[in-house]
Amino acid sequence: MAVLVDITKCIGCEGCTVACKRYNNLNFKAKPRNVKDDGNVELDDNRWTVIQEFHGEKNDKLRFVKKQCLHCKEPACASACFSKAIQKDEKTGAVVYYPDLCVGCRYCLVACPYSIPKYQWNEQFPQVSKCQMCSERVSKGDAPACVSACTTGALMSGDRDELLKKAHEIINSDSRYINHVYGEHEVGGAEWLYISDVPFEELGFKDVSNVPVTSYTKSYLSKVPGLAACWALFLSGIAFYNYRVDKNRNQIHDPHDNDDQDKEG
Amino acid sequence: MSNKMSRRKFLKVVAGSGVLGFGVMASGCKGKPSGGDGWVSSQYEGKGDFPVNLKGRVAISATNPSIERDDEKCILCGQCVDACKNVMGVYGNYPLPLKQEIACVGCGQCVMQCPSGAITEKSHVRKVLDALDDDTKHVVVQTAPATKVSLGEEFGMPQGTSVGKKMAGALKAAGFDSVFDTCFAADLTIMEEASEFVHRLTKKKDEIPHLTSCCPGWVKYCEYFYPELMHNLSTCKSPQNMLGATIKSFYADKMGINPSNIVNVSIMPCTAKKFEVGREELEVDGQQDMDYVLTTRELAVLLKHKGIDLNTVAEAEYDSVLGESTGAGRIFGATGGVTEAAVRTAYYLATGSNPPADLLDWKPIRGMQSVKEAVASIPGVGAVNIAVCHGLENARQLLEGIKATGSSKWQFIEFMACPGGCIGGGGQPKSMDAVEAKKKRIEAIYKEDTGAAKRCSHDNAEIQSIYKDFFGKPLSEKAEKYLHTTFVNRHDRLFD
Ligand code: SF4
Ligand code: SF4
Ligand code: SF4
Ligand code: SF4
Ligand code: SF4
Ligand code: SF4
Numbered sequence: 001m002a003v004l005v006d007i008t009k010c011i012g013c014e015g016c017t018v019a020c021k022r023y024n025n026l027n028f029k030a031k032p033r034n035v036k037d038d039g040n041v042e043l044d045d046n047r048w049t050v051i052q053e054f055h056g057e058k059n060d061k062l063r064f065v066k067k068q069c070l071h072c073k074e075p076a077c078a079s080a081c082f083s084k085a086i087q088k089d090e091k092t093g094a095v096v097y098y099p100d101l102c103v104g105c106r107y108c109l110v111a112c113p114y115s116i117p118k119y120q121w122n123e124q125f126p127q128v129s130k131c132q133m134c135s136e137r138v139s140k141g142d143a144p145a146c147v148s149a150c151t152t153g154a155l156m157s158g159d160r161d162e163l164l165k166k167a168h169e170i171i172n173s174d175s176r177y178i179n180h181v182y183g184e185h186e187v188g189g190a191e192w193l194y195i196s197d198v199p200f201e202e203l204g205f206k207d208v209s210n211v212p213v214t215s216y217t218k219s220y221l222s223k224v225p226g227l228a229a230c231w232a233l234f235l236s237g238i239a240f241y242n243y244r245v246d247k248n249r250n251q252i253h254d255p256h257d258n259d260d261q262d263k264e265g
Numbered sequence: 266m267s268n269k270m271s272r273r274k275f276l277k278v279v280a281g282s283g284v285l286g287f288g289v290m291a292s293g294c295k296g297k298p299s300g301g302d303g304w305v306s307s308q309y310e311g312k313g314d315f316p317v318n319l320k321g322r323v324a325i326s327a328t329n330p331s332i333e334r335d336d337e338k339c340i341l342c343g344q345c346v347d348a349c350k351n352v353m354g355v356y357g358n359y360p361l362p363l364k365q366e367i368a369c370v371g372c373g374q375c376v377m378q379c380p381s382g383a384i385t386e387k388s389h390v391r392k393v394l395d396a397l398d399d400d401t402k403h404v405v406v407q408t409a410p411a412t413k414v415s416l417g418e419e420f421g422m423p424q425g426t427s428v429g430k431k432m433a434g435a436l437k438a439a440g441f442d443s444v445f446d447t448c449f450a451a452d453l454t455i456m457e458e459a460s461e462f463v464h465r466l467t468k469k470k471d472e473i474p475h476l477t478s479c480c481p482g483w484v485k486y487c488e489y490f491y492p493e494l495m496h497n498l499s500t501c502k503s504p505q506n507m508l509g510a511t512i513k514s515f516y517a518d519k520m521g522i523n524p525s526n527i528v529n530v531s532i533m534p535c536t537a538k539k540f541e542v543g544r545e546e547l548e549v550d551g552q553q554d555m556d557y558v559l560t561t562r563e564l565a566v567l568l569k570h571k572g573i574d575l576n577t578v579a580e581a582e583y584d585s586v587l588g589e590s591t592g593a594g595r596i597f598g599a600t601g602g603v604t605e606a607a608v609r610t611a612y613y614l615a616t617g618s619n620p621p622a623d624l625l626d627w628k629p630i631r632g633m634q635s636v637k638e639a640v641a642s643i644p645g646v647g648a649v650n651i652a653v654c655h656g657l658e659n660a661r662q663l664l665e666g667i668k669a670t671g672s673s674k675w676q677f678i679e680f681m682a683c684p685g686g687c688i689g690g691g692g693q694p695k696s697m698d699a700v701e702a703k704k705k706r707i708e709a710i711y712k713e714d715t716g717a718a719k720r721c722s723h724d725n726a727e728i729q730s731i732y733k734d735f736f737g738k739p740l741s742e743k744a745e746k747y748l749h750t751t752f753v754n755r756h757d758r759l760f761d
Contacts, residue, residue, distance in 0.1 A: 008362035013324040018336050025303035028337035048300070062363045087295065100296030132300045141312065145305050148313025149341055151321030152361065157313070197362060 001092045001138050002160035003147055004167055005066055007196040007203065008176070010154035012051055012064035016146035020049045020068075023134065023145035033118075040204070043067060045120040045129040049146060054203050063196070065203050066146070066155070068131035069116045070183055070190035071095045076213035077130075080111030085128070093160065093191045094133035102128060113187050113208050133191065160191060167195050188212030306341050319343030323356055323375055324367045330543055331371030331387060331536040331691075338383035345375035345384060352684060353482075354658035358490070365758040368489060370657070372482040372682045373536030373560075373691015377699070386536045386692055389557040390567050396528040396557070397440045404528045405516075406441040407508050407587075408432055410448050411534040411598030411687035412561045414709040418694040418702070419565035420575040425705030427713060432532070432564075434581035435573050443516075446583040447531065448590030450508035451597040451606070452722035453731070454479060457748055458501045458603075459610040459722075460739035462677060466646060472497055474673040477603050479503040481541035482682030486657050488755040491664055500749040502554070504597065505531050505538060506547050508587060509554030510747040515735045516587060529555045532564050534598070534690030537682065546751045560692025589727040592714035599707045600655040600686035601630035601637060604679040608641050608651070609721045615645045625720055631711070633685060633703065635659040638675070650674055655681040655689075 021028055026046045034042035040052040049068035055061070075095045078086040085101035086108055088094075097117075108117045108128060120126040134144035138157075142148070147155040156163065164184060171177040176197040183190040186208050194200070201207060308317045323345045325334050349356035352374050359368055376384045396404050408429070417426035429446075436444045458477070465472045478484050478499040487494055502510065509531070513524040531538065535558075541547070542555040559567065568575065582588065593609055596602030605627050612620040629639040630653045637653040652675040654660050660680050667673045683689045688706040689699075696702035719725060736744045 011324045011361070011363065012326075012367060013322050014336070015322045015341055018322075018339050018341055019305055019309060021303075021336070022341070023303045023305050024300035059365050062365055062367075084295075096298045098295045098297070099299050127299060129299065132298055134301065135298055136301045142310065143313035145309060148309040148311070149305070149321065150313075151343075151346070 001094070001133070001157060002163050002191040002193060003133075003144065004156045004158075004163040005192065005194045006154050006156070006170070007063055007065055007194060007198070009152045010051070010064040010066065011152055012053065012062075013152075014051050015149040015151070016066060016155065017047070017049050017051055019145040019149035020131070021046070023137075024048060024132070033121075043116065043118055043130075045118045045122075045127075048129060048131040052204055054198070056198060056202070061198055063198055063203060065194075065205075067204075068146075068192070069095060069133070070114060070186070070192040071131075071133050072187055072190045072212070074188040074212035076111040076113060076187070077108035077117055079213070080107040081105075082107070086117075089135060089139075092133065092135055092138045094135040094138060096132055096135045097128055097130060099127045111213065113213055114206055160193075163193060167193055170195060185210040308343070309341065319347060321346050323349045323369075325369070325384070326367045329367075329369055329371070329387070330540045331369070332373060332376060332384055333387050334384045336383070338381045340381050340383075342380060344378040344380055348374040348378040350658075352656055352658055353486075353682065354661040355486070358661070359759040360761070364760065368759055370482045370485040370489070370682060371537035371540040371691075372657070374683060376536065376691050377689075377693070377695065386560050386563065387539060388563060388566075389530075389539070389559055390563050390570075393528075393530055393557050393559060393567065394570070396530070401526060402528045403442050403520075403522050403526055404440070404530060405443045405445065405512050406436050406530045406532065407445045407447045407450070407505065407512075408436070408532040409505065409534055409598065409687065410451065410595050410602075410710065410713075411690060411693070411706070412532050412564070413595075413713075414598070414688065414706045415534065415561050415693050415702075416532075416564060417575060418696065419562065422576070423705075424696065424702045425709040427709050428575060429713075430580035430582065431575050431578055433583050435568050435575055435578045436532075437581050438573050438578055439568060439571050441530070443584045444581070445508060445512070445587040446590050446594075447504050447508060448594035448597070449583075449587050449725070449727060450504035450511070451594035452591055452725045452728050453507050453511070453748070454501050454504045454597075455593055455603075455606045455610050455722035456728060456732070456739045457507075457744060458499050459607045459614055461499055461501065462607060463611055463614050463646070464740070466649070466676065473676050474667075475499060475677045477607075477677075477679045479597070479603060480537070480681050480683075480687075481535070481544075482537035483657065483660065483680040484752065485537070485540070485755065486660065486682065487680075488753055489759055490661070490756070492754040492756045494664070495752045495754065498752060500751070502547060502748055502750050503538075503541065504594075505533065505558075506541065506554040506750075507748050509542075510547075510549055511587065511731070511735075513552060513554065514549070514747055515731065519586070524552060528557070530557045530559060531555060532561065533558050534561050534687045534693045535683075536560060536691040538692075544750075544753075546753060549747055560690075561694055562692060565694070586727060586731075589725055590717075591719040591722055591725050592717035593720060593722045594725070595713045595717065596710055598687045599631070599710045600633070600681050601627075601653045601679065602686065602710070603681075604630055604651055604653050604677065606722060607677070608643075608649075610723050611646075611649075612641070612643050613721060613723050615643050619721055619724075626715075630679075631707075633707075636663055649676050651677045651679075653679045655686055656684040657682050 030046035032041040033044035052065045054063045117130045143157045147157045167181045182194040320343045413429035417428040462475045476497045509529045517524040538558045593606035630637045641649045685703040689703045
């Protein structure tokens with residue numbers, strides 16, 4: 001499953017961002033963490049997708065660009081994750097994050113060539129957060145929530161090959177479009193594809209290599225299961241040690257002194 | 266800090282999740298992916314490409330001077346699109362990709378239709394409260410005709426209750442230094458506009474059809490979509506701005522106040538007025554006529570904040586010099602009202618005597634029909650064909666018809682952006698039954714007209730004296746300077 005974003009059709013209503021927040025139960029009240037110099041808000045843990053605004057020369061060509069995870073065909077974030085908390089779903093193509101598997105190392109944040117994954121800095125048990133391509137909706141055959149909420153035709157979902165064909169048809173039939181489908185080849189290709197009449201570099205798109213980042217990390221990946229096992233054992237060890245200390249101390253001190261209660265600070 | 270936890274508990278949890286994580290990973294089970302535990306409205310279930318009646322939402326720029334939206338309240342119901350597209354003919358009526366701006370005429374009909382209160386006016390309440398607290402400022406307020414028959418609803422009164430005098434009393438209690446009547450300025454507008462119309466009819470036929478210009482929503486619509494008709498717009502400012510300019514010149518002079526110390530506030534049924542006050546073309550000597558606009562709803566908020574109950578507040582008269590109004594000025598708030606008022610005075614200007622009884626109770630141009638037509642026979646001028654249109658989608662259809670035939674069978678056309686005119690404005694109280702509310706407000710407005718001692722703008726004694734003391738006569742140089750304006754072609758901002 002893929003999504004084609006036609007930037008020329010976006011009116012900047014941000015219905016897509018609201019649909020995403022509603023469907024994924026994100027916090028509407030959270031203030032933006034990152035505001036760029038041009039005033040555009042960047043993704044953060046409560047903004048899995050944002051609409052960024054760009055003005056052409058002479059204030060012409062007002063364009064809005066939807067930003068979210070591109071769901072790479074060879075996701076660097078997934079290959080950087082030794083505990084397999086990010087996995088590419090073969091059926092839907094979604095690059096999905098499983099919080100139960102995450103150890104919080106945040107390698108994915110560094111690995112992503114587009115700086116997409118964000119971290120819940122304010123949470124007690126922080127998770128990584130990023131667009132999941134509405135994997136549960138998509139696996140039922142539904143469109144992602146954002147795509148469904150878009151009424152202008154700026155977002156279309158479907159089979160990647162068909163959308164690519166459509167993208168090239170649109171480009172070929174209308175000379176205003178730039179002859180480039182962003183996401184077709186970028187770092188090995190992505191499920192999210194963009195077409196535009198304004199050069200991508202003027203719309204905040206990163207000029208990345210066509211070589212997948214994963215080609216550098218394959219060897220490292222093979223060691224993942226062993227590493228994860230060691231990590232789990234190490235943590236279990238600490239916990240056991242702590243438990244013993246706890247038990248011994250409780251025998252000496254007042255048995256009512258229960259350290260496990262959260263204390264108001 | 267309730268977020269704090271003991272080191273021990275933290276390690277337990279981390280270790281627990283470590284073991285669990287390794288366990289699930291080794292067994293090939295992944296747990297639940299993050300996200301997906303919220304909801305979306307039912308029209309977004311499924312593949313999303315099924316045709317449904319209502320979907321999506323309008324775009325609102327952060328710089329929109331009239332309206333704003335709280336995303337947390339938006340349920341993506343699509344009602345605002347219905348208002349903007351089907352009632353106002355804005356959404357979807359310009360090409361994509363966008364050019365310079367998101368089209369919006371500021372009418373606020375999306376506010377009225379938004380079921381969750383996500384879209385609201387951009388509030389000026391705080392700024393007005395601050396001005397009231399500032400001793401160096403002389404804060405002047407004016408109230409539009411349509412607010413006098415609707416404000417009561419915000420205080421539990423039946424629809425169509427006339428509360429003009431109570432509102433004047435409440436505004437005085439709230440601390441405004443002078444309380445003037447926009448109906449007075451409506452009479453002033455009629456003096457100028459009727460004179461302009463008679464002049465165009467007899468001497469400047471290329472500016473016929475004469476199109477009214479007191480509705481800022483319609484004016485912006487014309488500038489966006491029909492710039493070729495801009496020279497047909499009446500050059501008269503809206504009553505709000507005519508009064509604003511008069512307050513900062515004539516009144517300031519008379520009272521010996523420096524105009525820069527005057528804060529001009531208006532109580533309007535309208536969100537487009539918030540856009541209008543910032544229009545550069547309206548400035549006189551680099552000074553804005555008006556400073557802040559409160560909608561009817563915002564005034565209710567301000568009064569409640571000050572603990573003033575409209576039900577119990579003492580009635581008061583509007584302040585003199587700019588406070589007298591005639592029946593003609595009062596009917597501005599209803600669709601057809603401007604036309605009826607203008608024809609009454611045009612008749613007088615052409616014949617020297619007041620119009621006959623049927624023109625004082627001119628049924629064909631009243632009521633909620635989308636386009637109303639009538640013929641006024643004015644001795645010396647002849648038969649004048651008139652159309653009255655409200656709701657901008659209706660305006661679009663009417664104007665497309667004119668464009669297709671290349672000529673207009675009407676010499677005078679009144680346009681109001683909002684359905685029903687200003688009584689149905691985007692700043693009005695929300696009601697259980699909007700259709701009924703509009704009917705009741707219209708009835709109340711015409712009752713104020715028939716109950717008025719004077720029915721025609723030119724009979725207003727304060728109007729007569731302000732011409733004598735200040736403006737000279739309608740369309741004089743001074744009147745042109747303070748009471749007339751120009752327009753801006755906005756076509757290029759949407760179209761190639
Ligand atoms: S865009 Fe970044 S986060 Fe998304 S799949 Fe690619 S590498 Fe991973
Ligand atoms: S695909 Fe789903 S998770 Fe991703 S941006 Fe759209 S709504 Fe949000
Ligand atoms: S819903 Fe569609 S038109 Fe609206 S901002 Fe998102 S992509 Fe653009
Ligand atoms: S204020 Fe009027 S023109 Fe602007 S978005 Fe709302 S309905 Fe449309
Ligand atoms: S009418 Fe209100 S709630 Fe409905 S889509 Fe528009 S802004 Fe959202
Ligand atoms: S009809 Fe009245 S309330 Fe509506 S936009 Fe025009 S002036 Fe404002």
